[in-house]
Amino acid sequence: MILSATVRVRLDGDSASGKPSPTALHDTAALLAELGFHVLNVGRFGVSIEGEAKEFSRVLGVDIEQDKPLVAEVHPQDPKLQTLIDMIEATPKPKLF
Amino acid sequence: MPRRIRKSPKRANKKAKRPAKVAKKRQRRASTVSRKKAFAGKRAFAAAPKAAARLRAAPTVLARMTALPFDYPPVLKHLISASPALMESTESLGKTVSFTVAPKTVSNEPIQAQRGVMHERKIDDFRPRKDSVELAVERLKQLGFQIGRIGRFGISASGPAKLVSDVLGIRLAVQARPRRSSIRSIQNFATSFDVPQPEDLFVAPRETLTVKTTISDHIDDVVFIPPPLHFAAPNPSPPAYTFPGVDATRIHQLLNVPPGLTGKGVKVALVDTGFFSHPYYAAKGFDYQPTPAPQVDAYGHGTAIAYNVFAVAPEVTVMGFQETAQPQDALEAAAAATAGVDIISCSWGWENEQTFPILEATIRDIVNTDGKIVLFAAGNGQQCWPASMPEVLAVGGVYADPGGNLEASNYASGFASNVYPGRRVPDVSGLCGQQPKGIYIMMPCPPGCTMDQMFAGPTFPDGDQTAADDGWVAASGTSSATPQIAGVAALLVQAAKAKGKTLHTDDVRKLLEASALSVQAGKNAQGFPAVGQPNIAVGYGLVDAGKAIAAV
Numbered sequence: 001m002i003l004s005a006t007v008r009v010r011l012d013g014d015s016a017s018g019k020p021s022p023t024a025l026h027d028t029a030a031l032l033a034e035l036g037f038h039v040l041n042v043g044r045f046g047v048s049i050e051g052e053a054k055e056f057s058r059v060l061g062v063d064i065e066q067d068k069p070l071v072a073e074v075h076p077q078d079p080k081l082q083t084l085i086d087m088i089e090a091t092p093k094p095k096l097f
Numbered sequence: 098m099p100r101r102i103r104k105s106p107k108r109a110n111k112k113a114k115r116p117a118k119v120a121k122k123r124q125r126r127a128s129t130v131s132r133k134k135a136f137a138g139k140r141a142f143a144a145a146p147k148a149a150a151r152l153r154a155a156p157t158v159l160a161r162m163t164a165l166p167f168d169y170p171p172v173l174k175h176l177i178s179a180s181p182a183l184m185e186s187t188e189s190l191g192k193t194v195s196f197t198v199a200p201k202t203v204s205n206e207p208i209q210a211q212r213g214v215m216h217e218r219k220i221d222d223f224r225p226r227k228d229s230v231e232l233a234v235e236r237l238k239q240l241g242f243q244i245g246r247i248g249r250f251g252i253s254a255s256g257p258a259k260l261v262s263d264v265l266g267i268r269l270a271v272q273a274r275p276r277r278s279s280i281r282s283i284q285n286f287a288t289s290f291d292v293p294q295p296e297d298l299f300v301a302p303r304e305t306l307t308v309k310t311t312i313s314d315h316i317d318d319v320v321f322i323p324p325p326l327h328f329a330a331p332n333p334s335p336p337a338y339t340f341p342g343v344d345a346t347r348i349h350q351l352l353n354v355p356p357g358l359t360g361k362g363v364k365v366a367l368v369d370t371g372f373f374s375h376p377y378y379a380a381k382g383f384d385y386q387p388t389p390a391p392q393v394d395a396y397g398h399g400t401a402i403a404y405n406v407f408a409v410a411p412e413v414t415v416m417g418f419q420e421t422a423q424p425q426d427a428l429e430a431a432a433a434a435t436a437g438v439d440i441i442s443c444s445w446g447w448e449n450e451q452t453f454p455i456l457e458a459t460i461r462d463i464v465n466t467d468g469k470i471v472l473f474a475a476g477n478g479q480q481c482w483p484a485s486m487p488e489v490l491a492v493g494g495v496y497a498d499p500g501g502n503l504e505a506s507n508y509a510s511g512f513a514s515n516v517y518p519g520r521r522v523p524d525v526s527g528l529c530g531q532q533p534k535g536i537y538i539m540m541p542c543p544p545g546c547t548m549d550q551m552f553a554g555p556t557f558p559d560g561d562q563t564a565a566d567d568g569w570v571a572a573s574g575t576s577s578a579t580p581q582i583a584g585v586a587a588l589l590v591q592a593a594k595a596k597g598k599t600l601h602t603d604d605v606r607k608l609l610e611a612s613a614l615s616v617q618a619g620k621n622a623q624g625f626p627a628v629g630q631p632n633i634a635v636g637y638g639l640v641d642a643g644k645a646i647a648a649v
Binding site: 001002004005006008019040041044046048050071087089092094095097 | 217219220369396398421422423424425426444445446447448454455456458459462474475476479574575576579
């Protein structure tokens with residue numbers, strides 16, 4: 001089953017804006033794509049990706065389930081990815097009012 | 098001993114006269130028959146063109162039908178033979194039959210065998226093998242078929258019906274797509290009472306739509322796909338109803354929208370389930386832009402709530418962004434400079450103030466850095482986030498009865514945040530119905546969508562007095578109140594632009610709070626009473642557009 005989540009990109013040298021640099025965001029997106037994820041969006045704080053639950057577990061060291069909220073630290077195997085991201089967030093569908 | 102009957106002379110005479118009588122009778126009968134024949138002839142002559150045409154046509158139609166390599170179900174055979182349009186359609190099917198070819202897959206499991214379980218399987222296992230696609234296409238061409246499109250999972254091909262029958266070794270039968278009866282009382286029981294239209298006809302094998310074939314080692318199946326059902330376009334005008342509700346005109350009045358301002362030149366983004374191109378929006382000339390278009394809105398929520406923005410600001414541009422799996426992605430698209438929106442309105446959230454840091458940071462940045470005016474619905478009885486974020490404008494609900502009396506809607510949320518100290522939700526309120534279902538505002542939606550079905554029913558307050566597939570739903574909640582206030586915000590932005598001013602979320606909040614109409618009756622969904630101004634039930638009260646605009 002394909003699941004989606006957003007990984008937060010760490011702040012780098014240029015953190016005056018409180019946001020990661022575009023370079024760090026795009027490097028993260030490229031690396032995640034290389035590691036087998038489909039990149040949905042490169043945002044201002046992180047990168048949204050989708051992939052199999054086992055891929056999230058293998059690459060990011062997190063257990064992700066469908067429609068279950070998740071805010072957790074990531075433990076990437078890849079050393080480069082370790083320096084780029086620190087957190088993952090998966091939101092279940094919101095309620096409509 | 099047998100008795101001998103002696104014939105009387107009278108009787109004998111009678112018998113002698115009989116041949117003459119019979120002859121006369123025969124003559125009379127002959128003359129009657131000839132008169133009848135003559136009359137029939139006259140009748141035949143009078144009706145000659147019609148009857149002759151019928152006589153000529155009947156065998157021709159049957160001959161034309163027989164010439165085609167099709168089987169005909171009895172009823173359909175009768176209908177086709179009686180209708181030139183259906184006959185023409187059938188002949189056209191004889192010339193070209195379309196089908197889809199499923200090549201061998203990378204997992205060697207036929208994709209057609211996954212019907213009903215496809216969602217549980219890894220989709221990549223059923224992608225076609227590249228070599229199989231190439232070889233299947235080559236073989237189909239060699240057999241004389243036309244290739245339509247080489248798709249991700251199948252190859253569309255077509256050819257004359259006889260060729261399809263001969264190559265696949267099957268008999269094709271003419272069939273008709275079912276049509277749902279328009280008579281409501283039998284809709285659920287009868288699917289196909291109506292005579293088919295020419296576009297309803299298709300041909301497929303009698304037993305199955307999927308045919309195993311030996312024409313190539315690189316093809317698993319050949320599939321015949323019936324034409325899909327098309328649902329009738331919904332009526333651009335709302336249906337009549339008798340429940341106590343508010344329409345666009347009444348919303349305009351109750352929110353005290355002054356004449357002159359229409360939202361022209363202001364863009365409001367809605368992020369929601371999707372935005373269906375309902376004819377209501379086109380008929381009214383509203384600038385309603387699903388972005389990108391077209392969009393499917395299976396739930397109907399986004400399509401419906403857009404009504405509320407136009408009710409207040411009829412010349413505003415509404416850009417509808419479909420929700421994304423991770424909500425900040427759609428918000429970022431709405432906030433992108435290319436979209437150029439002034440206001441972002443969101444009628445969704447999570448209960449128990451469940452927060453998500455990346456989404457929270459994104460919303461905060463859109464408000465503080467991009468300067469967009471961001472509104473969130475307070476919820477319908479839940480303690481909701483992101484409405485409780487201090488940066489956004491949280492909208493609650495006030496109910497106006499037919500006499501114009503106002504009270505806190507018992508369907509809408511109002512609460513003190515557990516996450517952000519001192520934060521109370523809502524800031525202000527729009528119009529909203531009452532429990533049990535909030536049926537209050539008749540809004541357009543995709544016909545047969547989830548909301549259309551969920552609220553359909555003849556009796557208020559459980560049903561909205563509409564059909565389940567008519568493309569109209571009567572509902573409400575803080576979901577509809579929020580885009581109403583987004584509409585008021587659009588009027589404020591328009592007024593501010595005219596004065597060379599720029600408004601941000603906090604400016605709009607202050608203007609609306611300072612001018613809101615105090616509501617001092619009723620309780621909200623959590624049971625908090627509307628006492629004092631502000632109060633936890635409705636915030637500062639019902640928005641008063643006229644007073645707020647005057648203060649810009």
